[in-house]
Amino acid sequence: MIVNTPTKKSLRLILLACLFTGFFLICPFFLSMTIAQEWSGYVGVEGRLFFADPLHPDQRDQNGSLVAQPEFFHQWDEYSVTAVPFFRFDSADAERSHFDIRELFVLWVPESFELGFGFRKIFWGVTESQHLLDIINQTDLVELPDGEEKLGQPMINLSVLRDWGMVDLFLLPYFRERTFPGPKGRLRGALVVDTDQARFESGAENHHFDIAARYSLTLDNWDLALSHFQGTGREPTLLPGTDTAGNTVLIPFYEQIDQSGLALQSVIDAWLLKLELIHRRGQGEAFEAWTSGIEYTYSALVGSKADLGIIAEWLHDTRGEKATTPFEDDMMIGLRLALNDMDSTEFLVGLIQDLDHSARVLSLEANRRFGDRWLMSIEGSVFSAQSQGELLYAQRDDDFMHVSLSYYF
């Protein structure tokens, strides 16, 4: 990665992105109406502005990027096929420019079950600040530092829904490695993660067959889900190493893990009570981590049409200071104000405060539509009081604002 010629790769990517987006945008004009309705998706442009100079000489100041995610869907009888490729071209960080198959699968839905085959995106979880249970898909960390974006995951999955609950079974034949910002990218650790040197505990490396199962049940206003995953852990342990040029880097090491999970949720009037709990073995010492929280919604605020949602969550990891995530003992408070106006304007504010130290992350977001097809989004994060022991210490000067404009078709 460090020795690659970024320009060649970037040029190839721009060309591919332009070809694909141009193709998808022009298609509806040439195909008949019914087929055009099967195409959808978005293209967008975004800029990231950082308020302070980067900490490392390699890092670039600002960056701009183009993104495209067209979608194709076709259904016949009990079958359907979905294809969602994803492209991003980043002006500063070659590692951030990437192509991914977010989804490419065939789904068979006869009366009594569902069978999926291909790349899919599966979401597990009930909390907002972090998604401990959401293990099936690998995190596309280079997209957003909060880990909300995921890479497509190849799988064969069976879903059976009955009166006694729902059972999902997964066979995951190929492992996707996590994406990390490159040396020129910001919002990364002090040491660059050299993804070319990734190591695996399993001799089968990426080709280890992972399995997962989940049982879920909704009873009145209670939701319960029990899950288990066995296979290559999606979260790597970062070990010190050197690259070919002699620089100190971090090398991702993917270990075999067993992770059991529990999700519990209850709706009581305007309150939602939530819990996500995991137990993981195989990555260092066995540990538990949980997120517990509440959500309250006020509707029709002071006679207007606005809704205000309030979220409070407690994040805990029994590994304490040795945790591989920054949230070993933290509290998150969030507000979401949806104006419910003609342009669907909404504002979100979130604060994650470390309960043992003064470190905190403040995030703000505002979204608004322009007409039917345009969406503008402004997001910002401020990392403050991150002291030397904190995992986010290297990002302490990476306070940023991110503006994006997307066109949906």
Next chain:
Amino acid sequence: MKAYIWIAALILSFPFTPLAATPEEKGLEIAKEANFRDDGFEDFTAILEMTLRNKQGEESVRVIRNQTLEVPGDGDKSLIIFENPTVVKGTAFLSFTHKVENDDQWLFLPALKRVKRISSSNKSGSFMGSEFAYEDITSQEVEKYTYLWLRDEDDEGKPAFVVELVPVDPNSGYTRQVVWYDQQEYIPVKVDYYDRKNDLIKTLRFHGYRQYARKHWRADRMVMVNHQTGKETLLNWKEYQFKTGLSDNDFNENSLKRAR
């Protein structure tokens, strides 16, 4: 003898009325009859075009596809898929209405492939930014209100029962509603909504009623006017299809995730 005949004739000429029906009982009877006349629709699908219009005449259109399933002994299940604005296309909403308890509701967010359970007690919240609250659009069950027949009067030249509905749920945004039911078909033609201060806040009118499957009346157009803000929402219902063969399998978490 002649006097008795006259008195008997007079008594018999009065239309038959149940013995001493109170206005509450009469109101409940009308509501039950209206509900009974729509029983047995099994399921229906329709496309809804919702136009939001503000005081300046500016408009914004939302298009949704609606699937509704009749559940014997309980409220309807419905699946709503957002088609327009394009930005939110693919978002879907699943609702299980219940006669007395809070409805069960879920929202599907296509970007994250996430099904999120939402609280339904905030039924006074606005649906998609329109003048319709969630409680206005979920299926109206008889048990959700107490009734009081107020009077009979003509509405647009046709005789109607005027009934006052008081919501049972304290979370409702309304103190009361006044509904005009067409006397012939027992279908609502006009509704006045009174807010928590008992001020008239909104009026809903139904237009273009048509009968489907030889029994079920549905309005082509509904207009909700907010008297306090001057804003309006127009609902245009299209492509009604009844008894399309939907079942519980089409109204669950998996079908919500597959919704398009």
